[in-house]
Amino acid sequence: MKKILPIFSYVLHPIFIPMYAALFYLYYKGDVFSINEKYFVLFQILIITFIVPILFFFLLKSTGNVKSVMIPDTSQRIVPLTLLCFLLILLVKRSIVISRYPELHFFFLGGLFSTIFALIYSIFKVKASLHMMAISGFAVFVIGLNMHLQLYNAYWPAFLILLTGIVASSRLEMNAHTFKELTIGLFVGIIPQLLFLYLWL
Secondary structure, eight states: OTTTHHHHHHHTOTTTHHHHHHHHHHHHTTTTSOHHHHHHHHHHHHIIIIIHHHHHHHHHHHTTSOOOTTOOSHHHHHHHHHHHHHHHHHIIIIISOTTTOHHHHHHHHHHHHHHHHHHHHHHTTOOOOHHHHHHHHHHHHHHHHHHHTTOOOSHHHHHHHHHHHHHHHHHHHTTOOOHHHHHHHHHHHHHHHHHHHHHHO
16 A cells, blocks of 8 residues: 555646546536537646646756655745746636636636645745645535536545545655645645635536
């Protein structure tokens, strides 16, 4: 189990969560969008939330500003989190607009506020678990979408809650976070999503 748990830290790394959320959303609202539109949405999200951050990470790593993809040092998180804030603003203003993708729009808007809170914590040298922030926010989104679309599927919410617990265990097993840091990440991820949930549920 000790060898398996760290795998979840990589498979459920925060950089993958936007794509997971988009795939879940487009799958369950599949009859609303054309195939071409789905690919276009996924392509935009892939570029803005994955490819650009990855390229920026390699740039920071080559200049010695970050040491690891997990970015354990709070001072090293400030620049990447600031960039992510701007990218998420671009995404919700230009791509995932409220008029066409309301649920996904509010998910990314919640993610933006979570990122801002994580950035503020980092400025004050407080480390919040970005893994917990991402997976817990995703879990709230899936639970909300399950109710909103009247899917009546108890398995997805249960599965996401289970994954949240597994990610927490993984981060503890890797000595990447303390229980306090995981708790901060949990609340930073959940609260914005819950607040925006009332706007689209």
